Amino acid sequence: MRDRLNVSLPxxxxxxxxxxxxRRRLTRSAIVEAAVASFLSPDGADRMEAAFTRRLDRLTRQVQRLERNSGISTEAFALFVRFWLTITPPLPDDGQASAQAKGRERYEGFIETLGRRLNQGRSFLDEIPKDLIRAESSADDDEPKNDGRR
Known part of the structure; x- marks a missing residue:
């Protein structure tokens, strides 16, 4: 049995x-009926929920990576500042001007290098795993080889 329903659409x-x-050689009623059935179908809602859940999971992983990278950057910066403050001796008053000039020169070089690296898409955080692998392989090379003889 069918019942009539009048709707207003844009x-x-x-x-x-x-x-x-x-294009499909269908009636307008058949198209609207299929659209409403799809909208009311619990399967459609489940699919939408699953898609939404996958997106949330992906966003969660991205936020976790950002938190990890931010933590690594903060820790590396804090260690550098502690090290620098610990080993840097105070400057005599007559050496302040030359030290400031040298500091400005080094800072400009730092900014240029940083800009180049960022433009190339290189990142310090990307290099950490590579440095660890190199360090482990060089440590393996330094260990005496056991050839089975005593």
């Missing part, structure tokens, strides 16, 4: 329904 949507009906 003119643009009715035009799209008409175009689809002509």
């Amino acid at each position: 003119v643009e949507m009715i035009s799209q329904i008409n175009d689809l009906a002509i």
Whole structure:
């Protein structure tokens, strides 16, 4: 049994329904019925929820990577500052001007290097695993080889 339902839709949507009906050789009622059935289908809601869950999971992993990278950067910077403050001797008053000039020169070099690395897409955080692998392989090379003899 079927019952009639009159709905009001935007003119643009009715035009799209008409175009689809002509292309698919279906009635407008069949198209609207399929759209409403799809909307009301629990499977459609489950699919949307699953897609939403996958997106949230991906965003969660991205935020976790950002937190990890931020933590590594903060820790590396803090260690550098502690080391620098610990080993840097105070400057005599007559050496302040030359030290400031040298500091400005080094800072400009640092900024240029940083800009180049960022433009190339290179990152310190990307190099950490490579440095660890190199350090482990060189440590393996330094260990005496056991050839089975005593």
